[in-house]
Amino acid sequence: MENERTYIIHKYYARSSRDYYYKGTLPQLVDCFGYTLECGNSWNPKIPIKPKNIRSLISALEKSVRETQGSCYSQDYYELVGSVPEGAQHYTDLTENN
Numbered sequence: 001m002e003n004e005r006t007y008i009i010h011k012y013y014a015r016s017s018r019d020y021y022y023k024g025t026l027p028q029l030v031d032c033f034g035y036t037l038e039c040g041n042s043w044n045p046k047i048p049i050k051p052k053n054i055r056s057l058i059s060a061l062e063k064s065v066r067e068t069q070g071s072c073y074s075q076d077y078y079e080l081v082g083s084v085p086e087g088a089q090h091y092t093d094l095t096e097n098n
Contacts, residue, residue, distance in 0.1 A: 005026075006025055007080060008021055008083065009061075010078070010081045011077070011078050012076060018089075020090040023092070023093045023094060026051075032092075043067035043068060047063050
């Protein structure tokens with residue numbers, strides 16, 4: 001488990017024009033975004049609740065946003081990034097022991 005790869009997901013929250021960054025392993029990120037995935041799945045059962053890899057997680061999050069915010073002018077979006085920009089105000093490291 002210690003050698004499990006970590007990823008950083010950037011979420012742009014359109015309603016407040018804020019950027020959020022989440023760092024964690026795939027299971028931690030799936031757990032973190034579980035509610036978004038469940039909401040998307042409730043609208044479209046083809047959206048997986050437990051994606052198997054990071055690309056499918058990003059895809060499922062994007063599809064969930066389209067399903068739940070479809071009529072919004074400005075939708076949230078998610079992307080995989082290599083690092084957190086210096087000075088980022090909203091950063092959550094899910095790998096830290098609480």
